[in-house]
Amino acid sequence: MEIKVNFLNKTYKIILEKEGDFYKIIINEKKYEVSDFTICAGGISFRVNGNFFSINYAEDKDKKFIAVDGEYYVFEPEKMEKKKTGTVATEKSNIVVSPMPGLLVKVPVKIGDKVQTGTTLAIVEAMKMQNELRTPIDGVVKKINYKEGEQVDAFVPIVELET
Amino acid sequence: MFKKILIANRGEIAIRVARACKEMGIKTVGVYSTADKESLYLRYCDEAVCIGDPAPLSSYLNIPVIIDSAKKTGVEAVHPGYGFLAENPTFAKACEENSIIFIGPSAKALALVGDKVASRITAKKIGAPIIPGMEISGREIKDFLNMAKQVGYPVIVKAALGGGGKGMHIAKDDKELKESIEMSRREAKSAFGDESVYIEKYLEKPRHIEFQVLRDKHGNVVHLCERECSIQRRHQKIIEETPSPVLTSQLREKMGDTAKKIITAAEYVNAGTVEFLMDQNKNFYFLEVNARVQVEHPITEMVTGIDIVKRQILIASGEKLDIKQGDVFQRGHAIEARIYAEDPDNNFLPSPGKILFVQEPQGPGIRVDSGIYSGWNVPAHYDPILSKLIVWSESRLDTIARTIQALNNYVILGIKTNIPFLKRIIETPQFSKGELHTHFIDENLSSLLPKHENINVALITAALQSLNKKQVSITEERISLSETNPWLEIGKWEICFH
Numbered sequence: 041m042e043i044k045v046n047f048l049n050k051t052y053k054i055i056l057e058k059e060g061d062f063y064k065i066i067i068n069e070k071k072y073e074v075s076d077f078t079i080c081a082g083g084i085s086f087r088v089n090g091n092f093f094s095i096n097y098a099e100d101k102d103k104k105f106i107a108v109d110g111e112y113y114v115f116e117p118e119k120m121e122k123k124k125t126g127t128v129a130t131e132k133s134n135i136v137v138s139p140m141p142g143l144l145v146k147v148p149v150k151i152g153d154k155v156q157t158g159t160t161l162a163i164v165e166a167m168k169m170q171n172e173l174r175t176p177i178d179g180v181v182k183k184i185n186y187k188e189g190e191q192v193d194a195f196v197p198i199v200e201l202e203t
Numbered sequence: 204m205f206k207k208i209l210i211a212n213r214g215e216i217a218i219r220v221a222r223a224c225k226e227m228g229i230k231t232v233g234v235y236s237t238a239d240k241e242s243l244y245l246r247y248c249d250e251a252v253c254i255g256d257p258a259p260l261s262s263y264l265n266i267p268v269i270i271d272s273a274k275k276t277g278v279e280a281v282h283p284g285y286g287f288l289a290e291n292p293t294f295a296k297a298c299e300e301n302s303i304i305f306i307g308p309s310a311k312a313l314a315l316v317g318d319k320v321a322s323r324i325t326a327k328k329i330g331a332p333i334i335p336g337m338e339i340s341g342r343e344i345k346d347f348l349n350m351a352k353q354v355g356y357p358v359i360v361k362a363a364l365g366g367g368g369k370g371m372h373i374a375k376d377d378k379e380l381k382e383s384i385e386m387s388r389r390e391a392k393s394a395f396g397d398e399s400v401y402i403e404k405y406l407e408k409p410r411h412i413e414f415q416v417l418r419d420k421h422g423n424v425v426h427l428c429e430r431e432c433s434i435q436r437r438h439q440k441i442i443e444e445t446p447s448p449v450l451t452s453q454l455r456e457k458m459g460d461t462a463k464k465i466i467t468a469a470e471y472v473n474a475g476t477v478e479f480l481m482d483q484n485k486n487f488y489f490l491e492v493n494a495r496v497q498v499e500h501p502i503t504e505m506v507t508g509i510d511i512v513k514r515q516i517l518i519a520s521g522e523k524l525d526i527k528q529g530d531v532f533q534r535g536h537a538i539e540a541r542i543y544a545e546d547p548d549n550n551f552l553p554s555p556g557k558i559l560f561v562q563e564p565q566g567p568g569i570r571v572d573s574g575i576y577s578g579w580n581v582p583a584h585y586d587p588i589l590s591k592l593i594v595w596s597e598s599r600l601d602t603i604a605r606t607i608q609a610l611n612n613y614v615i616l617g618i619k620t621n622i623p624f625l626k627r628i629i630e631t632p633q634f635s636k637g638e639l640h641t642h643f644i645d646e647n648l649s650s651l652l653p654k655h656e657n658i659n660v661a662l663i664t665a666a667l668q669s670l671n672k673k674q675v676s677i678t679e680e681r682i683s684l685s686e687t688n689p690w691l692e693i694g695k696w697e698i699c700f701h
Contacts, residue, residue, distance in 0.1 A: 043669050113655070142583060
């Protein structure tokens with residue numbers, strides 16, 4: 041069996057084979073021998089290369105949530121489309137989206153405004169924190185899809201720019 | 204003693220108050236917005252009243268509806284918790300006018316200490332050192348610019364009715380100051396319903412040290428020693444401890460006396476906290492009075508053995524304080540870590556949503572004040588605080604070790620939380636050495652980044668998880684069972700009017 045998961049924009053390939061009493065797992069060409077595998081209420085325990093682990097996990101739709109000693113991992117299936125992030129622009133996009141659901145408190149620009157990289161295009165508030173959505177590019181405001189005071193979902197276009 | 208009180212709050216603090224009431228034989232009324240219909244705290248109350256829509260202004264900040272609920276349910280007193288209406292003199296006054304006891308200071312004392320500017324003047328009068336800054340809230344931008352020029356940049360803009368870090372912004376020049384004032388006013392309006400702001404000089408690398416004070420209606424006053432709350436992110440405390448690693452008994456006595464004098468001068472009755480900033484030469488300055496039960500009150504309870512919430516209720520009912528200053532001492536050490544629904548790997552973005560699994564740590568010296576359960580949807584409308592982990596042990600280093608283990612065993616799956624971040628802070632050598640100040644996080648950011656050291660163990664878990672789909676569904680069934688349990692107890696009766 042082979043599975044692929046995404047974690048923080050990186051894909052990991054895991055190969056799993058049953059060999060007698062144990063499982064052979066290969067991650068990035070590194071081999072692990074897994075034995076004493078038991079699964080119980082919200083947890084999995086197993087022995088890998090001699091060390092014993094007891095791990096909490098949960099699943100929702102395609103997502104796997106795993107906690108290992110105060111560290112957290114959320115794995116998504118490989119094919120899942122990469123989401124655009126609005127705030128810290130890792131990708132240069134002419135569409136500004138909110139990375140979280142919340143209340144659109146302010147749109148300090150209007151259609152036709154010329155904006156420079158870093159200009160605040162919208163402010164979204166959730167859990168009492170205001171998040172400023174800044175443009176990663178220079179451009180002209182082409183479209184504003186929501187009014188101040190409206191509720192916005194995560195990853196929906198709020199302001200669109202023309203370059 | 205009261206027979207029934209209304210808790211005008213939500214989340215873990217509503218549960219904390221409800222627990223104290225149950226132990227004292229007092230019935231409780233919980234209030235909720237439509238977003239909190241399924242929240243855990245309502246399960247701890249004897250009655251529940253719906254007070255409106257999710258937006259705080261139409262529910263938890265809606266004074267007429269809350270007063271109306273209090274009258275209809277026949278309570279004698281209201282406990283406001285922290286945040287929302289806890290420090291709102293208009294609310295305290297509305298309670299007084301409707302013959303309901305507000306479990307907190309009088310409207311008059313609240314107005315005085317709640318106005319950060321007026322309280323600075325009071326502190327100055329009794330000879331407490333204060334940070335240079337405005338003695339009135341500013342209206343015109345030029346007033347702010349003039350004051351900034353006088354005290355020198357950087358300055359900090361604060362909401363006059365503020366607290367909990369909301370509405371605070373630092374400015375390094377005139378341009379930033381103008382922007383900060385606008386931001387602060389907007390946030391203050393939304394969080395406290397009042398947009399007054401003021402500025403003061405911003406101290407570099409100070410420690411935040413506060414004193415818990417109790418004062419009764421008969422003028423008796425004691426302090427319950429200090430809490431050091433220097434670990435803050437965006438002016439919001441996230442880790443607190445007591446005793447402070449730098450306080451000598453001499454300094455403790457001096458600061459405690461100052462705190463008691465300020466509380467007495469303000470004719471303040473009930474539990475209150477006097478906050479100080481301390482510079483690197485151990486000079487302390489009065490910051491403000493927090494006129495409420497603090498989020499971090501449990502660490503004081505752990506080392507002094509005094510139940511602050513019960514004392515609040517006793518004082519409000521007119522009882523005499525039976526604790527003398529000489530009876531108060533600190534035993535061992537306590538640390539609190541606040542668990543927030545935010546993503547430490549992605550700019551601390553709020554992370555509302557469904558909790559799939561919760562496992563709280565247990566063991567000697569471990570206390571969890573929590574408002575969550577498996578299967579609950581964390582609403583996006585309120586503060587991201589989910590719960591508080593409070594750990595006690597004999598010494599500071601023992602407590603640090605116990606806190607790290609407790610964080611390892613605190614599992615919340617389905618939403619992002621700051622648990623890994625809290626753990627990384629406590630694991631730094633600087634934290635162990637007690638080298639704390641309010642810019643600790645910014646200064647140590649490079650050692651606080653996620654390491655993801657256990658990625659391969661997590662990947663193996665993911666593979667085994669895929670292998671055992673069938674057994675996984677059994678687990679899901681277990682989770683859904685546990686999420687129905689709290690519901691079996693609800694709704695002895697509920698009324699809805701708004």
